Amino acid sequence: MKRLLLLLLLTLSAWAQELTPVITGNTAPNADAQQQKHYVVLVSLDGFRYDYARKYNAAHLLAIAQHGASAPDGMIPAFPSITFPNHLTLVTGLYPEHHGIIANEFYDPARRAKYDFRDHSKVTDGSWYSGTPLWSLAVKQGMRSACFFWPGSEAEIAGARPTFYLRYDDHFPDEQRVQQILTWLKLPPAERPHFLTLYFSNVDHAGHEFGPDAPEVAAAVHHADIMIGKLEDGLAELHLPVDLIVVSDHGMAAIKDRIDLDQYVSFKGWVTVGDLIYPPSEAAAQQAYEKLKNADPRLAIYRRADVPVNLHFNSNPREGDPVVVARGPFAVRAEKPLEERPLTKGNHGFDPYAMPEMKAIFFAEGPDIRQGVELKPFENVEVYPLIVKLLGLESPPVDGKLNILSGALK
Numbered sequence: 001m002k003r004l005l006l007l008l009l010l011t012l013s014a015w016a017q018e019l020t021p022v023i024t025g026n027t028a029p030n031a032d033a034q035q036q037k038h039y040v041v042l043v044s045l046d047g048f049r050y051d052y053a054r055k056y057n058a059a060h061l062l063a064i065a066q067h068g069a070s071a072p073d074g075m076i077p078a079f080p081s082i083t084f085p086n087h088l089t090l091v092t093g094l095y096p097e098h099h100g101i102i103a104n105e106f107y108d109p110a111r112r113a114k115y116d117f118r119d120h121s122k123v124t125d126g127s128w129y130s131g132t133p134l135w136s137l138a139v140k141q142g143m144r145s146a147c148f149f150w151p152g153s154e155a156e157i158a159g160a161r162p163t164f165y166l167r168y169d170d171h172f173p174d175e176q177r178v179q180q181i182l183t184w185l186k187l188p189p190a191e192r193p194h195f196l197t198l199y200f201s202n203v204d205h206a207g208h209e210f211g212p213d214a215p216e217v218a219a220a221v222h223h224a225d226i227m228i229g230k231l232e233d234g235l236a237e238l239h240l241p242v243d244l245i246v247v248s249d250h251g252m253a254a255i256k257d258r259i260d261l262d263q264y265v266s267f268k269g270w271v272t273v274g275d276l277i278y279p280p281s282e283a284a285a286q287q288a289y290e291k292l293k294n295a296d297p298r299l300a301i302y303r304r305a306d307v308p309v310n311l312h313f314n315s316n317p318r319e320g321d322p323v324v325v326a327r328g329p330f331a332v333r334a335e336k337p338l339e340e341r342p343l344t345k346g347n348h349g350f351d352p353y354a355m356p357e358m359k360a361i362f363f364a365e366g367p368d369i370r371q372g373v374e375l376k377p378f379e380n381v382e383v384y385p386l387i388v389k390l391l392g393l394e395s396p397p398v399d400g401k402l403n404i405l406s407g408a409l410k
């Protein structure tokens with residue numbers, strides 16, 4: 001029995017050691033003026049569609065809508081409605097073509113190099129990113145910050161890093177993520193971060209694997225909601241002025257079909273990454289456009305400069321040319337791969353204005369948030385100015401404007 005216990009302890013401690021550690025940057029303590037400021041915890045529930053809270057009765061999130069502010073008809077993600085572009089938009093207030101992370105994976109024709117969110121050497125290389133993430137903005141103004149995961153948080157951006165951050169590990173237990181946020185907020189006032197991020201991926205995973213209407217998604221939503229409840233309980237015990245903001249990056253749609261563009265045009269001599277296509281010349285771009293523009297009525301094809309302005313996707317060479325915009329739930333690829341993978345049941349990335357299923361969530365509560373405010377759909381670039389205001393920081397110029405969400409403020 002004793003041996004068994006020892007074995008169990010050893011296994012547990014080995015498992016505990018495997019958890020990725022908190023990395024501490026060399027940030028100064030909070031400046032005196034910053035110690036008086038309120039706190040913001042920004043939580044992202046990846047792939048949490050705008051209607052999931054009601055559809056699956058997420059009690060804690062629905063209660064936040066009662067105590068604070070919410071967007072019952074959703075928050076509008078930036079195009080493309082995928083993870084890295086939208087997380088960076090939320091924390092920079094910039095459209096993807098301005099912060100530079102225009103997809104999870106893309107090519108930069110000037111650098112002749114690829115960014116890939118699965119490649120640690122790329123996600124940690126600050127030269128891929130533009131704008132000033134909230135955690136960098138805070139640190140540069142003498143206020144500490146902490147990221148329990150967030151795309152971009154492992155790179156030095158705008159000359160700064162979060163005070164505390166971790167290497168991304170999808171398997172890090174969710175409850176311990178919540179505990180770490182509370183631990184950070186229990187540090188002495190000079191050391192305690194005022195801006196914190198927290199991230200969960202389970203709802204996105206379930207949505208991809210089973211589709212948005214599956215019982216597995218209901219269970220994933222329930223789990224994420226329980227994490228929010230635990231966070232709220234922990235925050236209440238701290239008696240600190242914390243504003244809690246819960247968002248997602250995009251929604252999820254049931255996938256109908258796959259469309260391969262190379263059945264209409266050959267991409268030999270081109271670079272392609274997913275549905276992004278990079279022409280070897282202007283003439284090649286125009287030729288491909290002519291061949292693709294009427295190829296499939298389910299797709300909208302544009303020369304990059306002509307992409308509709310509401311998508312803010314017409315000025316960055318990383319976007320390729322021509323640009324494909326899927327208006328329906330179709331998995332688009334430039335080239336059919338040699339080894340076919342099964343189609344996932346759910347996906348996202350589509351035009352958020354054509355497909356309401358792409359819309360994300362916004363919930364906020366705390367000492368600075370008015371009670372029971374229901375916001376009309378707004379773009380996620382507006383979150384940055386709100387948080388800058390809550391933290392009393394000086395903002396750089398961004399695409400978002402404070403007046404859109406100021407109605408949520410006390």
Ligand code: AMP
Pocket residue numbers: 046047082083084104117118123149150151152153168170201204
């Ligand atoms: P998407 O299909 O666009 O929603 O991509 C979601 C994937 O991004 C999830 O499977 C996460 O595991 C992954 N992911 C989220 N945050 C990070 C991060 N900070 N670093 C690397 N991968 C991440």
Ligand code: ZN
Pocket residue numbers: 046047082083084204249250
């Ligand atoms: Zn996502």
Ligand code: ZN
Pocket residue numbers: 047083204205208348
């Ligand atoms: Zn996803």
